[in-house]
Amino acid sequence: MPFFDIASRESRPITPEISMRTFWGEQMLLSYAVLEPNAVLPLHSHPHEQAGVILSGELTLTLGDETRTLKSGDIYLAPGGLEHEGLAGPEGCVALDIFSPVREEYAY
Numbered sequence: 496m497p498f499f500d501i502a503s504r505e506s507r508p509i510t511p512e513i514s515m516r517t518f519w520g521e522q523m524l525l526s527y528a529v530l531e532p533n534a535v536l537p538l539h540s541h542p543h544e545q546a547g548v549i550l551s552g553e554l555t556l557t558l559g560d561e562t563r564t565l566k567s568g569d570i571y572l573a574p575g576g577l578e579h580e581g582l583a584g585p586e587g588c589v590a591l592d593i594f595s596p597v598r599e600e601y602a603y
Contacts, residue, residue: 501527507603510534512583515592517601524601526592530554534588536581545573547592553584 504516504527512534516527530536530552548570555564556571558579565571573579594601 505603507601510537515601517603519597519602522597523593523595524597526594526601528588528590528592530581530583530588530590532583532585532587534583536579536583538578538580540576540578541594541598542575543594543596543598544575545571545592545594547571547590550589550591552586552588554581554588554590555584556581 499518501516504518506514506516506529508514509528512531513536514529518525518527549565549567551567553564553566555562556579558571558573559577563569563571564584
């Protein structure tokens with residue numbers, strides 16, 4: 496099926512303050528992520544490349560040793576294996592993340 500409605504996809508928590516709705520093909524996975532106000536994305540890494548765009552709100556994102564506060568329309572790129580962490584702004588954040596290859600644990 497090539498078309499999806501974000502609102503009709505079941506939301507899954509990845510932390511108590513962060514949930515996602517995912518969509519995937521053979522080579523990539525898209526994650527519509529909702530971060531509650533001041534939600535913490537713990538330090539982590541994964542072998543997947545990750546790119547994303549902030550759709551609304553703010554996210555202070557640390558990729559390796561560089562930190563930036565991203566706002567609506569800002570894009571980030573992270574190679575596989577790079578440690579990263581984040582903190583949502585006071586209004587929260589909605590982001591679209593793209594992972595390649597597919598993160599199997601997020602394909603549901």
